[in-house]
C-alpha cells in the first residue's frame with residue numbers, strides 16, 4: 048500500500064544560510080514526484096528531512112501517520128532510500144552488500160539475485176565495491192534502496208553517474224515500481240528524465256519552491272516560441288524571412304532557424320515550398336522552464 | 348540454499364568480520380605483529396641461562412685439570428674450555444669479545460683475564476674461578492667443608508620467562524586491536540556515510556554497537572587461542588589451575604579498550620587521526636602496564652600512573668590466574684575495574700558522538 052507524504056513549512060538553516068526556507072508540498076500515494084533545482088537549491092536537505100535523517104528546525108513532515116525523524120522501524124521498513132553519496136561496507140562484494148542490506152530489512156537472501164538482475168550487476172556479483180566504476184556503484188546503491196520492496200522510494204540524483212543505457216534501464220525499473228502503486232520521490236538535474244518520469248515536479252531555488260506542477264503544464268505555462276530549423280540550402284534567407292514575417296530568423300553554418308509562436312502557419316508555408324527535408328521542430332522543454340525560473344548564473 | 352534470513356545484528360557482525368579479515372594490514376597488526384614479539388621475547392629470554400662462557404686455557408692449569416669429577420661436571424655446565432698455547436692471541440680474542448676469559452696458572456698463582464664489556468659474563472667468570480680456587484685451597488687442608496649451600500628457586504621449577512611474557516603481550520595485542528578496531532570502524536563508517544545510511548534502516552543503535560563488540564570479542568578470542576597455542580607448543584608455556592578465568596578478564600578488557608577506541612573514533616575526523624590517537628594511548632599504556640617488561644624497578648609514581656590504566660589490571664589479573672596460581676576470586680577486582688572503565692568511557696563517547704562527518 049502506498050503512502051502519502053505531506054511536507055509543510057520545512058525550514059533548515061546553517062548559520063546565516065537558509066538552506067531550506069519554508070518548503071511545502073504533498074505527494075499523493077502512488078505519485079512519481081521530482082525535485083528539481085540548481086546546485087545548492089536545498090533538494091538534498093529537503094529530502095533528508097523527509098527521510099528522517101534530519102529533524103526540521105521548523106515545519107512538519109508526515110509519511111502516512113509517521114513523523115520520519117522519530118525513525119520508527121515500522122516506517123523505515125516501508126521506505127527505500129538512496130542517498131546522494133553512496134556508502135557501503137568495506138571490502139564486501141556486490142552480492143554481500145545486497146545480502147547485508149537485505150538482512151537489515153529482514154529480507155531473505157533470495158532477493159539479491161532479482162536485484163542484481165534489475166540493475167544489471169549480475170556479472171559483478173563477486174566483485175568488491177572498491178573495484179566498481181562510479182556508475183556501477185550508483186546502481187548498487189539503488190539496488191540497496193529497493194532490496195526490501197519498499198512502498199515509498201527516495202532517490203537523490205539516482206542517474207547522476209549513469210551511462211545512457213543504464214539511465215534508460217533505470218527509468219524502466221522506476222516506472223515498474225511506480226506502476227505497481229509505489230510512491231517515488233527523486234531529485235535530478237536531467238530535465239528530460241523529469242519530463243519522462245515525473246507526474247509532477249517542484250522546481251526549487253535558494254531553499255524555496257518556485258513552481259510545482261506537471262511537466263507539461265509548466266512547459267505550456269512558459270508560452271515559449273517554437274524553433275524551426277532548416278537544413279542549409281533548402282531555402283534562401285529571403286524566402287525564410289518572407290514566411291516568418293515579423294518572427295526572427297537566424298542564419299548560421301547549421302542552416303536557418305525561425306523562432307515563432309505560429310508554428311502551424313510557418314510549417315504549412317514551408318510545405319508549400321517543399322522545404323521540409325532535414326527540418327526539425329523544437330518546442331520549449333522543461334529545461335527552458337527551469338532556466339527561465341532559476342536564471343543562468345552559476346550557483347555557489 | 349541461502350534462504351535463511353539473518354538478524355540485523357548477525358549480518359552487521361558478519362560484514363564487519365569479513366571486512367576485518369580481508370584487510371591484510373588489520374590482520375597483521377592484530378595477530379602477526381604481537382606474535383612477532385612473543386617469538387622475540389620467548390626466544391630471547393629463554394636462551395639466556397643456557398649460553399656458556401667460553402674460556403681459553405693456556406698450558407697446564409692444575410686447579411682445573413686435577414679437580415674431582417663432580418666439580419668438572421659443574422664446570423661443563425657453565426664453562427666451555429678450549430686449550431691454546433698462544434697467550435697474546437688468546438688475550439686479544441677476549442678483548443674483541445670472541446672469548447670470555449683466559450686462564451693460566453703459574454705455580455700457585457691462577458690468573459684469570461676477562462673483559463668487563465659483558466658484565467654478566469665477567470661476574471660469572473670471576474665467581475666461578477674464585478669458587479674453584481677456594482675449593483682447591485680447602486682441598487689442600489684436607490678438612491671436610493663445614494658449611495654447604497643448597498640453592499632453591501621460589502617458583503615452581505617449570506616456571507620460565509614465557510609464563511611472564513605471554514599474559515602481558517596478549518593483553519597488549521588485545522588492547523591494540525580492540526581500540527584501533529573500534530576507532531577506525533567508527534570513523535570510516537562516518538566518513539563514507541554508512542552511519543547515516545544505517546540510521547535510515549530499521550536497525551537500532553545497540554545492534555550496531557553490539558555487532559562491533561561481538562567482532563572485537565571474536566578477534567580477541569582468536570588472538571588468545573593463537574597466543575596460548577603457540578606459547579604452549581613452541582615455548583613450553585604451562586597454564587596454571589584457574590587459567591580459564593582469563594576469558595572473563597579478556598572479555599571485560601576488550602570492552603574497556605573498545606571504549607577507548609569509541610572515544611577516539613568519536614573525536615577524530617579521519618581514520619589516520621583515529622588510529623594515531625588510539626596508538627598514542629595504547630603504546631604508553633602497554634609500557635606502563637608492564638606488558639613488555641616488569642615494572643618492579645620503576646619509580647613509584649610511574650607505577651601509580653599504571654594503576655590508573657585498564658591494561659595494567661588486565662595484565663595483573665592474567666598473571667595471577669595463569670602464572671601465580673591464584674584462585675578465581677583474584678579476578679573479581681580487575682574485572683570490576685575494567686567494566687567500570689568501559690562504562691565511564693562509553694558514556695563520555697556517547698556525549699561527543701556524531702553521526703555525520
Ligand SMILES: Nc1ncnc2c1ncn2[C@@H]1O[C@H](COP(=O)(O)OP(=O)(O)OP(=O)(O)O)[C@@H](O)[C@H]1O
Nearest residue numbers: 061064066084085086087088089090091092093131
Ligand atoms: N551540513 C551542512 N552545513 C552547512 N551548510 C550546508 C550543509 N549541508 C548543506 N549545506 C548548504 O545548504 C545548501 C543546500 O544544500 P543541498 O545539499 O540541500 O543542495 P542540493 O539542492 O541538494 O544541491 P546539489 O544539486 O548540488 O546536490 C547549500 O548551499 C549547502 O552549501
Ligand SMILES: [Mg+2]
Nearest residue numbers: 090091092131
Ligand atoms: Mg543534493
